[in-house]
Amino acid sequence: MSTTDAAGGDAYDALLDRYRRVSNVRHADGILMWDQQTKMPAGGTPARAEQRSTLSSLEHDLLTDGELGRLLEAVDEGGLDDAERAAVAEIRRQHERADRVPDELVADIARIESSAHETWVEAKADDDFDALAPTLERIVDRYRERADHLDSGKHPFEAIYGDSEPFLPISTVEEIFEDLKATLVPLVEEIRAAGELPTPFDGTYDERSQLALSEDALDRVGYDWTRGRLDTAAHPFTFGNQFDCRVTTRFDESDPLAGLTSTVHEFGHATYNLGLPRERYGTPLGESGSHGVHESQSRFFENHVGRSKPFWEGFVDTANDRLGSGASAEAAYAAVNRVKPDNRIRVEADELTYHLHILVRFETEKALLGGDIEVSEVPAMWNDKMEEYLGVRPETDSEGCLQDIHWTAGYLAAFQNYTVGSVLAAQLDAAMREELDDVDALIRDGEFGPVHEWLSENVHRHGRRYPTDELVAEATGEPLSADAFREYATAKFESLYGL
Amino acid sequence: MSTTDAAGGDAYDALLDRYRRVSNVRHADGILMWDQQTKMPAGGTPARAEQRSTLSSLEHDLLTDGELGRLLEAVDEGGLDDAERAAVAEIRRQHERADRVPDELVADIARIESSAHETWVEAKADDDFDALAPTLERIVDRYRERADHLDSGKHPFEAIYGDSEPFLPISTVEEIFEDLKATLVPLVEEIRAAGELPTPFDGTYDERSQLALSEDALDRVGYDWTRGRLDTAAHPFTFGNQFDCRVTTRFDESDPLAGLTSTVHEFGHATYNLGLPRERYGTPLGESGSHGVHESQSRFFENHVGRSKPFWEGFVDTANDRLGSGASAEAAYAAVNRVKPDNRIRVEADELTYHLHILVRFETEKALLGGDIEVSEVPAMWNDKMEEYLGVRPETDSEGCLQDIHWTAGYLAAFQNYTVGSVLAAQLDAAMREELDDVDALIRDGEFGPVHEWLSENVHRHGRRYPTDELVAEATGEPLSADAFREYATAKFESLYGL
The missing domain is CATH 1.10.1370.30 (Neurolysin; domain 3)
Structure with missing residues (x-):
């Protein structure tokens, strides 16, 4: 494997590690949602709303993170197989999509929806x-x-x-x-x-x-x-x-x-x-x-x-x-x-x-x-x-x-x-x-x-x-x-x- | 309220906002723990371990965050009441305690404990x-x-x-x-x-x-x-x-x-x-x-x-x-x-x-x-x-x-x-x-x-x-x-x- 490949491969692994954090935060939020709809006592709503809002904002932060963007540029797709390239493309799609919407608008929509x-x-x-x-x-x-x-x-x-x-x-x-x-x-x-x-x-x-x-x-x-x-x-x-x-x-x-x-x-x-x-x-x-x-x-x-x-x-x-x-x-x-x-x-x-x-x-x-x-x-x-x-x-x-x-x-x-x-x-x-x-x-x-x-x-x-x-x-x-x-x-x- | 007070107060509010994210991540992790011990099917363990590891690492990142440290310095305690000062002291204690332990050691302990x-x-x-x-x-x-x-x-x-x-x-x-x-x-x-x-x-x-x-x-x-x-x-x-x-x-x-x-x-x-x-x-x-x-x-x-x-x-x-x-x-x-x-x-x-x-x-x-x-x-x-x-x-x-x-x-x-x-x-x-x-x-x-x-x-x-x-x-x-x-x-x- 050439040096370029190795570096591309390292960037790929690092990229996946970063994305796993996004994914784990989403899964955690999903458990909070499941719990809310099946097990949570009614009184828990105010705290649950704050917890989920924090997770959602962390997910956005992790997905739009500059280091994730840098890794997307650094990854050498020539050294990857088709499946790996598809993974990179999907992470790029999500990153770019999240990046296009200003933080204030994301927060504004979250605020409106919290009471809607x-x-x-x-x-x-x-x-x-x-x-x-x-x-x-x-x-x-x-x-x-x-x-x-x-x-x-x-x-x-x-x-x-x-x-x-x-x-x-x-x-x-x-x-x-x-x-x-x-x-x-x-x-x-x-x-x-x-x-x-x-x-x-x-x-x-x-x-x-x-x-x-x-x-x-x-x-x-x-x-x-x-x-x-x-x-x-x-x-x-x-x-x-x-x-x-x-x-x-x-x-x-x-x-x-x-x-x-x-x-x-x-x-x-x-x-x-x-x-x-x-x-x-x-x-x-x-x-x-x-x-x-x-x-x-x-x-x-x-x-x-x-x-x-x-x-x-x-x-x-x-x-x-x-x-x-x-x-x-x-x-x-x-x-x-x-x-x-x-x-x-x-x-x-x-x-x-x-x-x-x-x-x-x-x-x-x-x-x-x-x-x-x-x-x-x-x-x-x-x-x-x-x-x-x-x-x-x-x-x-x-x-x-x-x-x-x-x-x-x-x-x-x-x-x-x-x-x-x-x-x-x-x-x-x-x-x-x-x-x-x-x-x-x-x-x-x-x-x-x-x-x-x-x-x-x-x-x-x-x-x-x-x-x-x-x-x-x-x-x-x-x-x-x-x-x-x-x-x-x-x-x-x-x-x-x-x- | 003087300008200094206002700035101190603003830093206090911002500090609390930052700390709330730490707290919400802890609460979210707590729900994941509760679920794991009461409701989760046995097969869920590997994914749950990853989710909780991500939340724990995010909690550490948020608590040792430089901006949180800056706000702790910026807050004007003279403009706060006793209860507020106690809140700042407690956030400072946690921040400093987390900050003293190198990230690698935190990760190493987490790794050992994950299989222990x-x-x-x-x-x-x-x-x-x-x-x-x-x-x-x-x-x-x-x-x-x-x-x-x-x-x-x-x-x-x-x-x-x-x-x-x-x-x-x-x-x-x-x-x-x-x-x-x-x-x-x-x-x-x-x-x-x-x-x-x-x-x-x-x-x-x-x-x-x-x-x-x-x-x-x-x-x-x-x-x-x-x-x-x-x-x-x-x-x-x-x-x-x-x-x-x-x-x-x-x-x-x-x-x-x-x-x-x-x-x-x-x-x-x-x-x-x-x-x-x-x-x-x-x-x-x-x-x-x-x-x-x-x-x-x-x-x-x-x-x-x-x-x-x-x-x-x-x-x-x-x-x-x-x-x-x-x-x-x-x-x-x-x-x-x-x-x-x-x-x-x-x-x-x-x-x-x-x-x-x-x-x-x-x-x-x-x-x-x-x-x-x-x-x-x-x-x-x-x-x-x-x-x-x-x-x-x-x-x-x-x-x-x-x-x-x-x-x-x-x-x-x-x-x-x-x-x-x-x-x-x-x-x-x-x-x-x-x-x-x-x-x-x-x-x-x-x-x-x-x-x-x-x-x-x-x-x-x-x-x-x-x-x-x-x-x-x-x-x-x-x-x-x-x-x-x-x-x-x-x-x-x-x-x-x-x-």
Whole structure:
């Protein structure tokens, strides 16, 4: 190895060491977040807010640190292999992105958001959009300013979009939505006309039985309990890394399928993190890809496993035991796939209407961040689009544009990632079925080993090595599109509803 | 306010802001520790070790930061009040102490300790002191080096002692031990001769009943569940602040009093943290005093409440309900105070022999850190002293010098704080009884309001404002000594054992 190589290599190691500190601070903050949402007594909020604010500011300091910038210049990429170069590129991307936004703006946004959540909770409870409007205006202003710093040549929505999906051209997302709109709007209309499917789970189910059932489901799909746990949270989420990745869920007494599918969804997120290479912990190659890719793993397990017929053929007896029900596999499969065209709440939506809820948000947010509409015009645009795509109009803003936590929690221009995840899940499912024998039998028999291996081989083990479009093309042989989802969903729901 | 004052005040505010970051990182690390010991799946260890190592290194960086040093010089103490000056003095003490130890030595100690715990666990399990000896030698070497950097003019034990008790002359501790030795060695001998007290709790008690009983006890002593919670841990501890302070405990199926007294002990720690001034969170005036003062609060509740006759007069019915027992208050009181002169394990020791176990450690550690003995001589010295003070000789090192977690966990020269806490608890109890009417009646009736108020007024609300000896003199009118403990313990145990 030449001297230059050695020096480049040293700089690479030093760079990774610096980045590991950033990563460890993020993981620590994640544990504080997990704790806050599952274990922390209510009184702990003020101190927790200060702790997380300090960690967030330290993360920013470490990422924009001059020494990290110097190491990025010093590293000799010629002496590195492809994977190492990808790691450097990702660290550079994060460093430059953080560096572009002035510290005062970062602090200002943090200050606004620290009280915005509370304002949103109250406005939603009171169905009072005007109470949220001034806060939302400040948030939109600051994010437009942030977008300008990030990339003044881009539409502000696209610049912010890069926060959660740095690796996929936004034009791909726009094409996906055009395609879904054309397919789903008429399909949902046909389903509305066909009438509601029955459910065999129409009783009341206590939380203890539902928790046991969720544990059974996690056992069946292969959750590694030595590296995970299951808790309840008001807003289910998954947090962790390749050593410790935890699932949360929530239960509805009148709908045991809601909690169960939520658990299986979160398991998909967990299995991604748990499948990241252990020896790469704390570096980009040991971190998961974009939000959309992450969501593809949860949607794969939620929809292509948990909402599949073979899964229910293998699992319905367990469900009946836990719930005291007497459902057939057919009936359970139909019940877990009921389409609810009149539902106005995104998190309660089915597999089809879900994307129309997202579309409403995608278009409203683009108009808002682009300056095409004022904050005061949000409720009207939201309701008009609900009517246009779903044929229902929210009667209140609480069940309309006030329903989501995202805008006051710092997740702007992020909703579309859920749809990206769903269409990618369908595309991965199709590709997996070309390579593996009889995936249905594996799912029915609870033999998930080959499924995990395929996902690990094609997605998990890569960490953040490839941009989303390259990862998708490599795993599926096709660019990302809504094709596989459209075929899967049309076939499934036409059959279920006898269309 | 003059310009100088304003500048001094600005520097003071900036200094506190800097210190709050140190404090928030410590609190974040504390949550990671709590999680690790109560909730983390076993597989999470490698990532957690890295996260905590990063936070610990960030804490050190923030505390030794040049800007913090500059602010300490810039602050105009003339423009500050007494409390503010105390805060500055405490920040200065921590900054200078951290600054004296070279970064490489800090990192080296962290490296040794990261694997030392595992080595200790194995050596203890195998009863193999030689397997621990090389690690212990490295630890002792590095701590002697550390002591030399901290204060080369002091005995190494005394220099390290300042880590956990910066505010009490070590000569006071030495006097306390001389006094206790003279009192306890003959008293324990008399008790051994008198024979064992009976217990009405000699069955098997499941964990669920014991947990419910611990919750009852916490209700009775006044735990604020909106700012706390109760979990189990292998080594019970308390962690938190004035907004969120959590108790852990553990249960022994054959001894329900062990778990109960452990819970009440930890409650004492929690009530101290929960009584710190909220508006001072993150600053020295919002942090608890030394380890010994903290232990005084836990020992007060464990011994002067949980092991008192009036407590059992008020609580025995609840205990009988939960445990299905039929104990009288007298019998329960006697059982919870059984002295075990033949016990060799510190954490299972009673209120009297406990301090003789500590004395063995205090003297052995002093000899070891002072260079008077080699690591290889520790087992013999330990066993000789056990025989001298307790009249029993450990038959193995596992039940001798390998029993404690401390030396491989970075707690050197710290055992004596437990004894300081006990004697201070007795001194506070005596002072409280001079000021409050009929404390026994309050404890019997579960009316803990005035007790909490007295402790808050005299201890909690001050945060870290006063050195330990000033705090004690202010609260009790006397310098710290073993007098109150000696009187309390002699009267109590002479009566219990009919001596």
